[in-house]
């Protein structure tokens with residue numbers, strides 16, 4: 001199936017009341033594994049590339065400095081991988097830009113083949129956020145591409161998204177934002193947090209999505225709510241990493257029960273990135289522990305050195321630069337690199353499979369309408385009238 005925009009998937013999630021996980025991909029192998037595990041559970045899929053992940057996939061290992069050209073190249077690499085593994089798939093797949101930082105980043109992703117984009121204007125004053133988001137909506141919808149905005153500030157670190165403290169989303173502002181911008185989805189701040197240190201026993205303010213949903217229903221406006229920073233940070237994986245010589249501390253996620261309780265309160269899309277990073281990192285550490293001869297491998301020995309040098313980190317992008325050809329294009333030159341690819345794929349499947357089941361998108365793929373971008377562009381045009 002060709003990729004679909006986010007909108008039909010959100011419509012199904014809202015109508016049938018299930019939670020849909022959205023998972024970040026930073027390598028070809030991650031895209032392949034994420035598609036396979038969604039297929040296995042007959043769930044539709046949202047794969048997302050963060051703005052800077054596109055830079056990484058464009059070959060910038062120092063992705064914090066990625067230029068627009070790097071991001072364009074990377075967006076193409078991710079889109080090509082998703083199309084390659086998704087083309088014959090029986091499930092609907094969305095390729096979504098996570099935290100697009102400006103209009104140009106969104107346009108670059110769309111040009112690369114993304115079918116949905118997020119424009120994160122949450123650091124701007126309300127009026128400016130509305131204006132920027134409207135501009136992206138106008139451009140994206142004309143091409144059948146869906147748009148997610150953000151209102152309210154989440155604490156934590158996620159690539160360039162950083163904030164020391166959070167401000168909960170005001171439900172009245174959220175409804176106003178939907179009305180003024182025409183976005184398909186809105187990321188709200190209701191207690192989640194980016195990164196792996198969310199604090200112990202986080203309780204979500206589920207009254208916020210309830211209030212927004214209720215008003216939207218009364219007004220007859222469509223709009224789905226998105227939960228960012230929703231990794232569960234599985235304790236067993238953190239413990240395993242530390243058992244293998246890792247030095248992770250102060251790591252807490254959002255409990256599965258809190259996330260599951262947020263779904264009937266109006267949360268439709270749930271973003272998870274950290275959990276995947278943790279599982280992949282553990283698998284790589286395990287590989288080198290089990291097969292010490294691989295530590296000096298000509299092709300992957302450099303990964304071992306990085307894992308050893310940065311024991312307090314768990315972002316595979318920090319460790320994978322020695323195999324960028326594999327990351328960007330999926331090339332597997334030898335058995336050692338194949339072993340690393342296997343670490344990546346199993347890590348994705350363990351985490352994504354668990355959350356597909358927990359969030360309830362198992363078996364929901366047939367409920368999602370297969371809509372082409374051209375058809376979606378027509379629908380958006382009609383909605384405006």
Ligand SMILES: [Zn+2]
Nearest residue numbers: 158228229271
């Ligand atoms: Zn986010």
